[in-house]
Amino acid sequence: MMLVNGREGLSVPVADRGFQYGDGCFTTLEVRDGAPLFLARHQARLSRDCARLQIPYDCADQVVSEARSLAEAGRDGVLKIIVTRGAGGRGYRCPDVPQASRILGFYPRPVYPSEWAASGVVVRVCRMRLGNNPALAGIKHMNRLEQVLARSEWSDAEIAEGLLLDAQGWVTEGVMSNVFMVRDGRLETPRLNRCGVAGVMRELVAELAGRMGIAVREGRCRLSRxxxxxxxxxxxxxIGIWPVRRLDDRAWPVGSLTRRLAEAVEQAKAGAVQEFLAAQP
Amino acid sequence: MMLVNGREGLSVPVADRGFQYGDGCFTTLEVRDGAPLFLARHQARLSRDCARLQIPYDCADQVVSEARSLAEAGRDGVLKIIVTRGAGGRGYRCPDVPQASRILGFYPRPVYPSEWAASGVVVRVCRMRLGNNPALAGIKHMNRLEQVLARSEWSDAEIAEGLLLDAQGWVTEGVMSNVFMVRDGRLETPRLNRCGVAGVMRELVAELAGRMGIAVREGRCRLSRxxxxxxxxxxxxxIGIWPVRRLDDRAWPVGSLTRRLAEAVEQAKAGAVQEFLAAQP
Structure with missing residues (x-):
């Protein structure tokens, strides 16, 4: 089911700048038992990303109520929320008073082998390198050709994810995920100030780690590191957290800190569902 | 008027990857007296760009016949042709057998002050820097947030265009144009192997210059140069060719080589119209 500016529909105007230029941003969240998990966080990220793109995000209330209604109807699955700059403007120039469009779609949950979460996944290093642009870094915008081409590099169903380096060879993220590493009991994740998508789950994991007394550092990281x-x-x-059990020829057992954090994420999800159900009339 | 996969329509499916990810490419051409100017060149660029993006461009014949029919109906204006990877695929992953979508739209000609072509335009240097990605460089793909944000840097109607440098400070192109300079009777234009859009008019101008015995060199160029x-x-x-009469505080008179090339472009356009009309039954 899909809502386009509040109406059921499956299409958008060709004139929408989301289609013409990828002029918008999006977020994807899990729905469990009718609860849109961490909706407030996803809402905050949409708001932040729209502000970075100078898109007036004045449909926030509608997004929340429509997200809740799609989640309630769908029960379990995936909710994708897209906000674009709407239609208009000649060429690249934005309209003087843009009217944002919102597109919410409910989809079935992707089916991954159950052992991936428990026993870890195989990851490869992509040939595609991410271009650096601080003006777009961190934003989950709709310009995703790099990810599309990176994902097309492999078809082996054993490989769960591809690791992306930036143009200078710095480890940045997965094609559809953020990446963390554990070193001497501390957590490290790439800084995303030149490219990459700052995921909602990345933020949550860092917070949970902080509450568990685990230091988290953002920084630059080479593949060798x-x-x-x-x-x-x-x-x-x-996915929450997937341990990486192999990266090309480097293998790891599932680590204890990874396991603790994965449990913390699952608890946070379960807590979010409980909180949602308790707030229902 | 607009044709979406051959049918009149004004919308595309939300599921189209052009909307979801900017997963496609486009070209924009001038229509004069019902003639779609340099359609074969635009067709070749679509074909080349689709190949780079691994989009099977097997609707080339339909694109040509639909472009001709829209041009004939519209007579004078602008034709934009978009080719996307179509719908489908879970997440970034492409469908195993993608079915490209084509969207052709006819628009009125943009209205620019008539003196811009004759007396030159004012250009500013954008703060936005283009990210470098050789995998996407040269392609007129649908990931155009850099151009959208760059174009939003100014609203002064006197300024016709913005000049874009790449992340390393190399001059690359205009927001909606390619850039050339004349030095000692020779023509130079930035190499577009790390970012930028290789325009059809850029290619034509280089060819016309070659026929006029003017050397053309692609290379790296600093703003100071x-x-x-x-x-x-x-x-x-x-626009064909717009002389640049001012770049921030640097002013130029309209140069003689620029004028000769602009005339050659106009002749080529007039020739393309004549050729088209002569081929009509």
Whole structure:
């Protein structure tokens, strides 16, 4: 089911700048038992990303109520929320008073092998390098050709994710996830000030780690440093945490810190569902 | 008027990857007296860009016949042709057998002050820097947030175009145009192997220059070198050639080589119209 500016529909105007230029941003969240998990966080990220793109995000209230209604109807699955700059403007120039469009779609949960969360996943290093642009870094915008082409590099169903380096060879993220490593009991994740998508689950994991007394550092990291890490895992809102058990030829057992954090994420999800159900009339 | 996969319509499916990820490419051409100017060149660029993006461009014949029919109906204006990877695929992953979508739209000609072509335009240097990604460089793909944000840097109607440098400070192109400079009777234009859009008019201008015995060199160029050029001009399929008469505080008179090339472009356009009309039954 899909809502386009509040109406059921499956299409958008060709004139929408989201289609013409990828002029918008999006977020993807998990729905469990009718609860849109961490909706407030996803809402905050949409708001932040729209502000970075100078899109007036004045449909926030509608997004929340429509997200809740789609989640209630769908019960379990995935909710994708897109906000674009709407239609208009000649060429690249934005309209003087843009009217944002919102597109919310409910989808079935992607099916991943159940052992991936428990026993870890195989990751490869992509040939595609991310271009650096601080003006777009961190934003989950709709310009995602780099991810599309990176994901097209492999078809082996055993490989769960691809690791992306930037143009200078710095480890940045997975194609659809953020990446963390554990080193001497501390957590490290790439700084995303030149490229990459700052995921909602990345933020949550860092917060949970903080509450558990685990230091978290953002920084630059070479592939060689990642390979020397004690543990590596990837995160996104749908998968939570996947331990990385192999990166090309480097293998890891599932680490204890990764396991503790994965449990913390699952508890946070369960807590969010409980909180949601308790707030229902 | 608009044709979406051959049918009149004004919308595309939300599921189209052009909307979801900017997963496609486009070209924009001028229509005069019902003639779609340099359609074969635009067709070749779509084909080349689709190949780079691994989009099977097997609707080339339909694109040509639909472009001709829209041009005939519209007579004078602008034709934009978009080719996307179509719908489908879970997340970034492409469908195993993608079915490209084509969207052709006819628009009125943009209205620019008539003196811009004759007496030159004012250009500013954008703060936005283009990210470098050789995998996408040269392609007129649908990931155009950099251009959207760059164009939003100014609203002064006197300023016709913004000049874009890449992340390393190399002059690359205009927001909606390519840039050329004249130095000692020779033509130079930035190499577009790390970012930028290789325009159809850029290609035509280089060819016309070659036929006129003017050497053309692609290379790297700093802003300081551009400012020292004898003449500077920008090109695209709609404007042809605009001499640059001012870049921030640097001023130029309209140069003789720029004028000769602009005339050659106009002749080529007139020739394309004649050729088209002669081929009509």
């Amino acid at each position: 990642l390979r020397e890490a004690d543990e590596v895992f990837v995160t996104n809102s749908l | 551009l400012r020292e050029a004898d003449e500077v001009f920008v090109t695209n399929s709609l």
